[in-house]
Amino acid sequence: MKRIFSRFIYFFIILVVCNCLVFAPNTYASIENQKLLLESWDLLNTSYLDDTFNNQNWYLVKQDLMKYSLNTREETYKVIDEMLITLDEPFTRLLRPEQYHNLKIETSGEFSGIGLRLQINPQTEKLEVVSPIKNSPAEFAGIKEHDLILEIDGISTTNLNLDQAAEKMRGLTGTRINLTIFSSQNKKVYQNQIIRKHISLSPLISNIDKTSSDSFVGYIRLNKFSSNAVEEMKTTIKTLEEEGAKSYILDLRDNPGGLFESGINIARLWMNKGTIVYTINRQGIQNSFSSSGKPLTNSPLVLLVNKGTASSSEILAGALQDSRRAILFGETTFGKGLIQSLFELSNNCGLAVTVAKYETPNHKDIHKLGIQPDKIILQETLAYDEIGTIKDIQYQEAIKFLREK
Structure with a gap:
């Protein structure tokens, strides 16, 4: 009887250990995601202008948030977005890593890229060059006002918004970018390979x-x-x-x-x-x-x-x-x-x-x-x-x- 009981304990321990090995990564990710969620809640709790939080019990909101099973970062971001929506105030918002990175670049006035001011032309809806920044790689490469950027590193710009296009233009200093350009002067499509450099953008x-x-x-x-x-x-x-x-x-x-x-x-x-x-x-x-x-x-x-x-x-x-x-x-x-x-x-x-x-x-x-x-x-x-x-x-x-x- 003791031998049977010992074997049972042995297999039970093995089963527990195996389960830990299988589920530990997911558990760790879930804990980290919960920490991110609580970090966001706490910042609002201590800093947000409206201490009524749009007339809701902020601690009850926290309790409801803890019921979520957060297995991925994107799930966590969506739950944080849902929490912020309850405040009914559009300027308090979560910035995902790419958005946060872009905002820091905008406020610093410096970035690494080729130096183009771009717009989505309101008539043609094409990605259009407003102007190259003075003394930038784009200016030295001969890119002109009203040129159209058709592709960035082989990716069509047709379905890119302005932020997405700007993000693809940026990159590490010394790296190359391949552009497909429609020239506004000679009405021809050509390829241009440009090396990114550090650029200080005048506001x-x-x-x-x-x-x-x-x-x-x-x-x-x-x-x-x-x-x-x-x-x-x-x-x-x-x-x-x-x-x-x-x-x-x-x-x-x-x-x-x-x-x-x-x-x-x-x-x-x-x-x-x-x-x-x-x-x-x-x-x-x-x-x-x-x-x-x-x-x-x-x-x-x-x-x-x-x-x-x-x-x-x-x-x-x-x-x-x-x-x-x-x-x-x-x-x-x-x-x-x-x-x-x-x-x-x-x-x-x-x-x-x-x-x-x-x-x-x-x-x-x-x-x-x-x-x-x-x-x-x-x-x-x-x-x-x-x-x-x-x-x-x-x-x-x-x-x-x-x-x-």
Whole structure:
């Protein structure tokens, strides 16, 4: 009887050990996925602006989440997405590793690639070159404005969106990329092999309008509030001052924002002494950011804005409008009065969490309302190369106003 019992124990142990060997990897993955889920929940618990979490018991949400069996990362991401949906607030969002990586590149203003500005042409829906970046591998390879990128490393661009195409363009410095290009000049398809290099991407474009001999207007288009935007703006203003600019147009149309700090520091380059923005956190504590009163120029300034002007762009626009430093032309802005902090999670993904709201210097809450321009000027959608031309009604009205002023 003892022998039978011993054999039973022996086979039971073997069975347990075998099961552990078979299921241990899945168990480990499930534990890691649970950790990622709880990490996300905890960040929201401690940092999210609305401490009612859209009027729900956040701890009960946690209990419900723990019931999920999370065998893969994608399953975990979907559960985190479901958790965020309950907040009913689109700016708090999970960034999967690729999205998080792309966002860090955008805000840093530096990347490794070939240096092309691209767009999906609204008429043809083709991937089109807006322009090669100056002194980039793409420029040296002879790629021109309006060329079409048909294939990237043998993959058709027909079904790629702009982010997917940009991601395929980027890569390690020194690696090669093969492009199939339709030339806009000679109307022929050709192959081009280019070596990627490190590129510093300027977030702004500038020029000076000298069509009136006694009233030069400096034009600055700011596309993104990246980490290098402040220094680029400083350099540009000083250059335009040296070239004789008597007034300025700062174009914030379709600028989706970026780094909060960049918005504050760029406001300081233009503003005299005064408040730039007020922020309010989940405890209701109000903080403020101000200008010291040492702008780089006091010349007249017009801001161009539209419904794509959002976030840090609205902080800048609100500060310059309320302080009467600038006149706003264009259309009502997007209306994003919330501030996000970006947290890095395990597995190289990120969580953007709304941690505060803001008000303009005159204590206007612009969330979902936007900023009303001083002069409303409607404008049909322009192609990239039509901005700042005779077809750009908002730009032309700004030029006219500044010259009369």
